[in-house]
Structure formats: structure tokens, C-alpha cells
Amino acid sequence: MSVPIIQEGLYIDGQWSAGDEHLRVINPATEALLTTVKGGDQRAVDQAVTAASAAFAQWSKTTGAERGAVLRKIANGVQARRERLMHVQSSNNGKPQFEAGIDVDDVIATFEYYAGLAEALDVGQDRVVELPSEDFAARVRREPCGVVGLIVPWNFPMVTTAWKLAPALAAGCCVVLKPSEVTPLPELELAAIIAESGLPNGVFNLVCGTGLAVGAPLSADPRVAKISFTGSNAVGVQVMQRAAETVKGVSLELGGKSSLLVLADADLELAVELASGGGFFNAGQMCSATSRVLVADEVADEFLLRLTARAEAIRVADPFDPEVEMGALVNQAQYQRVLGHIDRGLSAGARLVCGGDRPADLPHGYFLRPTIFTEVPLDSALWCEEIFGPVLCVRSFATEQEAIELANDSPFGLVASVVSRDAVTAERVANALQAGLVWINAPQVIFPQTAWGGYKQSSLGRELGPWGLQAFQEIKHVIRAV
Numbered sequence: 001m002s003v004p005i006i007q008e009g010l011y012i013d014g015q016w017s018a019g020d021e022h023l024r025v026i027n028p029a030t031e032a033l034l035t036t037v038k039g040g041d042q043r044a045v046d047q048a049v050t051a052a053s054a055a056f057a058q059w060s061k062t063t064g065a066e067r068g069a070v071l072r073k074i075a076n077g078v079q080a081r082r083e084r085l086m087h088v089q090s091s092n093n094g095k096p097q098f099e100a101g102i103d104v105d106d107v108i109a110t111f112e113y114y115a116g117l118a119e120a121l122d123v124g125q126d127r128v129v130e131l132p133s134e135d136f137a138a139r140v141r142r143e144p145c146g147v148v149g150l151i152v153p154w155n156f157p158m159v160t161t162a163w164k165l166a167p168a169l170a171a172g173c174c175v176v177l178k179p180s181e182v183t184p185l186p187e188l189e190l191a192a193i194i195a196e197s198g199l200p201n202g203v204f205n206l207v208c209g210t211g212l213a214v215g216a217p218l219s220a221d222p223r224v225a226k227i228s229f230t231g232s233n234a235v236g237v238q239v240m241q242r243a244a245e246t247v248k249g250v251s252l253e254l255g256g257k258s259s260l261l262v263l264a265d266a267d268l269e270l271a272v273e274l275a276s277g278g279g280f281f282n283a284g285q286m287c288s289a290t291s292r293v294l295v296a297d298e299v300a301d302e303f304l305l306r307l308t309a310r311a312e313a314i315r316v317a318d319p320f321d322p323e324v325e326m327g328a329l330v331n332q333a334q335y336q337r338v339l340g341h342i343d344r345g346l347s348a349g350a351r352l353v354c355g356g357d358r359p360a361d362l363p364h365g366y367f368l369r370p371t372i373f374t375e376v377p378l379d380s381a382l383w384c385e386e387i388f389g390p391v392l393c394v395r396s397f398a399t400e401q402e403a404i405e406l407a408n409d410s411p412f413g414l415v416a417s418v419v420s421r422d423a424v425t426a427e428r429v430a431n432a433l434q435a436g437l438v439w440i441n442a443p444q445v446i447f448p449q450t451a452w453g454g455y456k457q458s459s460l461g462r463e464l465g466p467w468g469l470q471a472f473q474e475i476k477h478v479i480r481a482v
């Protein structure tokens, strides 16, 4: 399949056009230039927000059923182009085809789920509110909050977008989407599907470009009611500061430093699979990576032996290799960042168990071997900071309480995993962990029905589920004298 190439980086008011900002888009597995996307700047943002503001008057008055029908069309369009989207996802991001397939299926499920919630809105609208007085009657409405700006990163292109876009459209908001300048191609393909879905012009707009040229003016535009952002903490703070000037709503999905806890009675084969998935899926470029692996003293040596064998057997290869297990990191900058973390970890005295460099058979591309450290100092960057690469730190613990304290000792609190044969213990530990989502004996499965987001500096608000929809709604009560 040849790589589908959309070079026009602006979709505004129902029209495709090329902006003046040239974004070089590469294939991280080959380092070759895929294409140059012609993105925009402040002027394009201004045009997109103008179009979205004009469209809001009509779109905000549509019924939930009408909006649900459009969302189902988008889901069907994504389904129909599943192969093509998988191809673009792997080409631009470097992730294996099977992972790209999971991404596309998640996008379909998300649009279908929010189609259902949009339809249900009509039933719940104007619900009567019981009052402790016979002199007044009240009803409650949920209304779209306005024009919203969606800013997303490069690690799960299309998926992070779907988690914001589907509920925003379901709520009746009009959207300006800014994809990552590193991975604009999946969002461009998604935009092409949306363009055929029957949405009125201006309801959905896309502006490709850099953070400073597009993300910053979008966060500052006074006509934008809300920014939903996924990315790094440093940028999240900047977005929040800009949004503060016009008291915009802000939802943030930021970094993580999550733990996987292997209790003494754990099924070790399962624990190894879950640790491997939590650390090496998407080449570890996951906000939810369980990069701290905490293992009970009794099984620590045996677990580390098995995990090391598993990591060394992982087939790192081109994303289109039929036997690939782990693909490439997304670009040169991320590759260097992760190698820098590995170097600093060694300087801090951590012990490298395996990995730490590129596979010998892959001289080109941003490939890294799955990497495991032990004896990682608790005050080192390797232990404390988000690495966003295929690097696990394994540490043993003596008691359940110690494991919980180690896991919670972080400014982040996105997710956690617990592996134990004892359901009561596992549930007790899950309840004690400061994380928005805890998996017990399960891989990192995510359902549109369950919320995404975390404690502390990992998130502000929640995505997915009804919470994801509420993030784009205002609540209005009407009280009438009777």
C-alpha cells in the first residue's frame, strides 16, 4: 500500500487549503521524509475560530439524535478505511501494525459510544428538578459550552483526538483541532473522513502547525470557551496560563510515572506479560506506562530473570514486519531524550540489566532495545521522571505498605496495575493507590465507558465515559414561579 499523502494542512469551514508553515513529516522506522504538510499559524487559527463560532449557532441547536447520526457515520467511515488508517498510523508514528489496528478500533468504539450518549441527551434534557417548595418549578438542561480547541500529542494519534472530538461533537460544540506537528497524517486522514460525514461547514476545523504557531494562539483566543489538551506537563501549564486570561475551561491529560505491583502470590508468567506490555507497548511512549515495577522480595529474583528473558526475546523491527513486537520511537528528538535518560540513570548508579542501545540488526530508524534497570536510586531522574520510552525500573519491596508508598510517592497519579492471585488483597491494594485507573491481573484495556485521567499532576478532569461528555457541557437550571 502506498502511503496516502494529504499535504494541505488546513481544513477550515469545509474547505481544504495549504498554509505557509511547512512541517516535515518523517517515517521513524526509516528516517525518510514521508511528506511535507503545509500547516498554518495565528491567521489560520483566527479563520478556524471564526468559522467555528459562526457554525455554533446552528449546530448547538441540533438534537442529540441528529448529532449521534453524524458520529455513527464517522465511525462507519473509519471502519471502511481501517486498513488505510492503520498504514498511516504505523508509517508516521512507527508503531507495529497490530497496535495501529487497536488504535483504529478504539476510535470506532469511541465515536459509537458517544453517538449513544448524544442520542440519550434528548431524553434527559429539561429533566424536572424536585424542589422543597410548591411555589416554584425547576428544570435542568445540559448545553454545549461553545467553540472548543483540542490539542493532542503524537503517541496515540487519532485516539487522543477521538476521545476529545467525539464527546465535543456529541455535546453540540464546534471544534478547532490541532494535531501534533510530529504526526499530522493520521488526523488528516480522519479529517478527510469527517469531511464526508455530513457535518455542516465550520463545525469541525483542523489546523496543523507547531505548538507556538497554532497551539498558543488557540489557547489564548477569547472566542474559545474551552481547551482540551493532552501532552506534556510543561506545555499543559502554559496552556492553562493562557486560558486563564479569558477564564476558559481547561481539561488536561498530562504525564505519568505509574507502577505495576507484583505481589508475592502473583502468577509470575502473567506478571511478566503485564510488565512487558506496560513498559514496551508503543515502545513505552505511553503516559500510562507502568515504568516502575515493584516486586515482592519473595519472588523478585525469579521475576527479574523471567522478565529479562522476555524483554530480550522481544522482536524489535519495522512496524510492517509481520512478526514485529515493538516498533520505532517517534523521532530523533524523542530517541535522544530516552538515551539521555538511560545515560543519566547509569551515572546515578542504576544497574542496567538489558537493552540500553539500538538492536544490532537495525542500523537506521529510531529503534531501541527493551531496557530494564534495577538498583535505581529513589531520588534519580530515572525513578522520578517520565521517560516515555521502553525503559523499566524494577525494585523489590518487603511489605504491602512499602509497595503502596513507593507507588504513591510521585507527583503523578495516572494509572497502576496489581498482580495477585488473592482477590481481596488485590482490591485492597487497588483502593490504596493514588491513580485514576487501576488494573488487576489485566493488561491496559481501556473502554469508552470507563474514565481516563489521573490524580495529582497527571490530569485535570476526566476523559471518556459520561465525564468526557460533561467536560464539553454547561449546566443550566431554569426556575419558574408557579
Ligand code: NAD
Pocket: 151, 152, 153, 154, 155, 156, 160, 178, 179, 180, 181, 209, 210, 211, 212, 214, 215, 216, 219, 230, 231, 232, 233, 235, 236, 238, 239, 253, 254, 255, 256, 286, 287, 386, 388, 414, 458, 459
Ligand atoms: P507536548 O506537550 O510537547 O505537545 C502536545 C501538543 O501541544 C502538540 O500538539 C504540540 O504542538 C502542542 N504545543 C506545544 N507547545 C504548545 C504551546 N505553547 N501552546 C499550546 N500548544 C502547544 O507533548 P508531546 O511530546 O507531543 O507528547 C508527549 C507527552 O504527552 C508526554 O508527557 C505524555 O505523558 C503526554 N501524554 C499524556 C496522555 C494522557 O492521557 N495523560 C496521553 C498521551 C500523552
